[in-house]
Each structure stands twice: as structure tokens, then as C-alpha cells.
Amino acid sequence: MSLIGLxxxxxxxxAVLLLRSRQQVHVVQLAxxxxxxxxxxxxxxxxxxxxxxxxxxxxxVLEAPGSGQNMNNVQTGAVDIxxxxxxxxxxxxxxxxxxxxxxxxHLIASKEANIQSxxxxxxxxxxxxxxxxxxxxxxxxxxxxxxxxxxxxxxxxLPPDAAHEALMKGEVDALFRIIxxxxxxxxxxxxxxxxxxxxxxxxxxxxxxxxxxxxTVIPQGSYDxxxxxxxxxxxxxxxxxxxxxxxxxxxxxxxxxxxVLYEHxxxxxxxxxxxxxxxxxxxxxNLGFPLHPGAKAYYTQDNPPFLVEYAEAxxxxxxxxxxxxxxxxxxxxxxxxxxxxxxxxxxxEILTLIEQVEQAKTFQELQTLRQALFSILRxxxxxxxxxxxxxxxxxxxxxxxxxxxxxxxxxxxxxRQAEKSPxxxxxxPQD
Numbered sequence: 001m002s003l004i005g006l007x008x009x010x011x012x013x014x015a016v017l018l019l020r021s022r023q024q025v026h027v028v029q030l031a032x033x034x035x036x037x038x039x040x041x042x043x044x045x046x047x048x049x050x051x052x053x054x055x056x057x058x059x060x061v062l063e064a065p066g067s068g069q070n071m072n073n074v075q076t077g078a079v080d081i082x083x084x085x086x087x088x089x090x091x092x093x094x095x096x097x098x099x100x101x102x103x104x105x106h107l108i109a110s111k112e113a114n115i116q117s118x119x120x121x122x123x124x125x126x127x128x129x130x131x132x133x134x135x136x137x138x139x140x141x142x143x144x145x146x147x148x149x150x151x152x153x154x155x156x157x158l159p160p161d162a163a164h165e166a167l168m169k170g171e172v173d174a175l176f177r178i179i180x181x182x183x184x185x186x187x188x189x190x191x192x193x194x195x196x197x198x199x200x201x202x203x204x205x206x207x208x209x210x211x212x213x214x215x216t217v218i219p220q221g222s223y224d225x226x227x228x229x230x231x232x233x234x235x236x237x238x239x240x241x242x243x244x245x246x247x248x249x250x251x252x253x254x255x256x257x258x259x260v261l262y263e264h265x266x267x268x269x270x271x272x273x274x275x276x277x278x279x280x281x282x283x284x285x286n287l288g289f290p291l292h293p294g295a296k297a298y299y300t301q302d303n304p305p306f307l308v309e310y311a312e313a314x315x316x317x318x319x320x321x322x323x324x325x326x327x328x329x330x331x332x333x334x335x336x337x338x339x340x341x342x343x344x345x346x347x348x349e350i351l352t353l354i355e356q357v358e359q360a361k362t363f364q365e366l367q368t369l370r371q372a373l374f375s376i377l378r379x380x381x382x383x384x385x386x387x388x389x390x391x392x393x394x395x396x397x398x399x400x401x402x403x404x405x406x407x408x409x410x411x412x413x414x415x416r417q418a419e420k421s422p423x424x425x426x427x428x429p430q431d
Contacts, residue, residue, distance in 0.1 A: 026057050026253055031064040031073055031082035033133070034160055038180050038274065039064075039083045039241070042100070045271040046243075046257070049264050054256045066133025071244070080249045081257070085134035085178070086240040086287075087212040095292035097243040097254060098261050099284045101277035103134075103178050104218060105142070105237045107198040108189055113173035115198055118146040124173040125154040127163035135178040138210075138239070145206055164189060174198070178239065180274050181222060182399045184406060190223045191406075201235045213237050222399045225351055226358075240279070245292045254294025262298075266385050270377075273398040276384065276391055343393030346380055350400040357407050366412055373404055 030047065033039030040063060047059035062079060064070050070082035075091035085103065109115035113124060121143070129135035136157060140150075156163075156172060164185055167175045179186065189195050203215040216238040221228030243261075245254055261268070261278055268275035281299050285291060291299070353369055353376075360366050380397055383389045389397075 024056060026250070028057060028059045028081060028249070028253060028257075029062055029079040030059050031062050031070040031079040033064055033066065033083070034130075035063050036161055036185070038183060042241075042272055042274055043083060045268050045275060046260065048271060049267045050257055050260045052267075053260060053264060057253060057256055059257075065130050066136065068134070068137055069132045074244055074246050077246055077248065079246075081243060081245040081254075084242050084244055085138070085212075086242050087138060087210060088134060088242075090289045093247050094244050095247050095290050095295070096284065096287050097245050097258055097292055097295045099279035099287060100241040100243055100261075101180060101274050101279075102214075102216065102238045103241055104181050104216060105138075105200050106177050106179060106183075106186055106218075107174060107200055108167065108177075108186065108195050109174040109198050110167065110170070111194060111196055115174055117198060118142070118148070118200060120198075121146075121148055121174065122152045125156065125171070127166050127172040127175040128155055128157045129163065129177055130159055131157050134239070135176065138178060139176050141210060142200070142206070142237075145202065145209075160185070167195065168192075180241075180277075181218060181395075182402050184402065187223045187403065187406060190229045193227075197230050197234055197236075199235045200237050203237055206237065212239055214239075219396060219399070223403070225400045225403055226354060242287070245294075247292065249292070249294070251292070251294035251297055254292045255298045256294075258295045258298040266381055269381055269384075269394075273394075273402070276394040276398065342383065343380075343389045343397055346376060346389075346397055347400050349376055350397075350404050354400070354404045354407050357404065357411050360411055361415065361418075363412070363415060366408060366415065370408060373401065373408070377401060 030043050032043040040061060043059075043061040047061050050057055050059055059081075064073070064082070067084040067088040070079070070084050071088045071091055071094060073079045074082045074094045077093075081097065083100070086099075107115075107118070113120075115121060115124065128139055139155075143149075143152075156166070158166060160177070163172075163175050163177070166172045167189065175189075177186070190197065197218060201215075203213060206213050214237070216236060218230055218234040218236055220230060220232050220234075223229040243257075261275075262281060265275055265278055268278075284295070285299050350373070353372055357366065357369050360369060380389065380394060384391065384394050
């Protein structure tokens, strides 16, 4: 074969390989939690938005038993990335991608059981999450801290749906679960008025052995704004949800996924409001264990050269004064107050709509109210994007909004049942 012929073959081969590389789809396995849980729903949102902006990355969302198993599977390479609780012991081959959102300790007790604190669990039947889950693993050091041995009560590990059903049927006295605030399944339990949230405190002493724990509150009315539930701010404990990856996953893939979390957060929020609580890049870089090279590449891509950064810092130090600092501080306080007031206005609109939903008698009225609720959500997402409200204010907004949507669903069921009852004559609007 001539030299020209060889050149043509080589060029054609190179072109085919280049085209194939560009068309290659990278399949990434993401371990989450049970299909009815928040980890799975959050993973679905990440998968959908990642594929939208990076069609060459296909994330397979896998059902999994819990954080401990997820960490082990990432360590062995059985999965590529996973959602885990921040208290889960880190394995050598596992690297961090991002700090996502807080998960709160929920101890839900039957009012008939008279459980007012963790101390009152002695002699009671307690539904726990499945063995291997983060909720299950964290319950035992918590119980030990309160002086409760395994023999002090009847612990029953169950899948989430079965645990909720057991509490509803009176087969257990209480349920312990670590989950994001405003979870609909938890809300359904609390709205029956048969159950109540129990405070969990003593965070200072717990942190001696569990440094990843932090003190927080479940705000008044988080699960029902009209009654409200809880009736006042409730002290509890929280951990954070993390996204982690095996160190062998290609950095370019992890960098792309990391970019989705921050650059397309608003799209994630429309699918899963929990995405509004994704922590800042600064927080994700200070987790106490190494970042994945792909995540680190994203976080540091805009860092200026050392000399430029040093010069700007020196200029900033020289330009600071007491007057300037005071002005900035006052502006910050004004901005925070304005953001909170705006979020409060939205919450009042939601409460008004909840009252209208409860009084609605037709599907046409409910459809109009549904459109109003989604119109408010879209406006709030826009305000969040342009810093008219803060992420914390958005988080507080999502609770009454989810309550409103749940109330709307229940009212639709009530209207549907009413139309089947004898004597009902209202004609439903035609599509």
C-alpha cells in the first residue's frame, strides 16, 4: 500500500475514533436510599438535570438500604457515587463531592404512649429504619447517651413504609427516623392529631463522640400551618447529607456533576425543593476529608494566581475602615431583613390559599388554586436566583407550600368522594 493510502486510512481511523469518543455515553451508578425516601428522589433530580446539560453522562439511580452500605459500595467500586449521612465513617477510596442539605432527627410518638423525651422510651416499642441505614446506626449512640440499653425497649427495624404503618396501627409506640424537614410521609402522620414530635437535645455532650451532629430546630408549623404542628419551635439534632464518589471515577465526570449542583440549582429546585438547601462551595471544601479531584477542579477553576489574589487581599486590607465596615454591616442587616420580609409575605399568601383550598367545593376552584400555588413557587425561585430571598427563607417557604399541596390533594379526594354521594348534582367542568 502506498504512503498516501496509509495516510488516508490513518486519517479515517482517527476520525472514527474521535467521533466515537464524542458519542460515548458514560454510565454512572448512584446509590441512594429506598424508592419512597428522599435520597432516591434527590438522586432522580440530579440524574435528570445532569443528563439534560451533559447528554454524555447517564446516571443510574439505584435503590439502597442506607448510608453504611452506600459507603462500602463506593469503597469497593460496586457503585460510582452515593448519598450518605455526614456521620458515616469515611473509607480510604471515597472522596467528597458536595455537602447537600441537613437531615433532622424525628422522634414521632403516639400521644397515648406519653413519651415526652428520649428518657420515656424505656419499656416502649420503637420502630427504627432498616439495619444498615444511617437512621438505624445513629439511633444506638443516641439511646446510649440517654442511658437506654438495647434491652430497655423493644426496637423493631422496618422499611420506612412499614414503620409508618406500624405506628398508624398502634403496633409500635414511636418511630425514629432521620430525614429532611417537611417530609410528606412524616407530615401525613402528624396531621392525624394522634401523634406528636418529641424534642431531642443534649447536643453538646453528644458532639463529644459524634462531632458531625449539630443542634437545630423544627420550626413551629413546619408540618401543619393551621393547627400548627409542631405547636412551637422544637429542639432536635441534625446531620448533613453528602454526595461522595469513588476516587477512580473520571474527574471530568465528577466536575460536570458538581457543576450541575451549583450552576443549575434552580432547575433542581423545580423537581425537588430540597435542592435549595445545597450548601455553599466553601462549605463543601471544608468537610474534613479529601475532595474528589473532579470536584476540586470545579471549586478551584476560578481561583486567581497567587500574586493576583495576594494583591487584591492587600488592597482590601488597606481600604477597610471603621466607617466602611459599619456601612457594609448595616446594609447586610437591611438586606437580610428585606429578604425575610419578602419570604414572610409569600408564606402569608400560602396560608391564605390553604384556607381557600379547605373551603373549595369544585375541581374548577381547586385547579385555579393549584395554578396560584405554582405561580408563587415560580416567583420564589426567581427571587432566590436574584437574591431577593435567602436560601434559609426559601427553606422555610417550602414547608407551608408542601402543606398547601398536600391539603389540595386531600381536598380533591374529598370533592371526588362528594360527587359520588347521593344527591350530588354539581357538574364537573369540561376539559
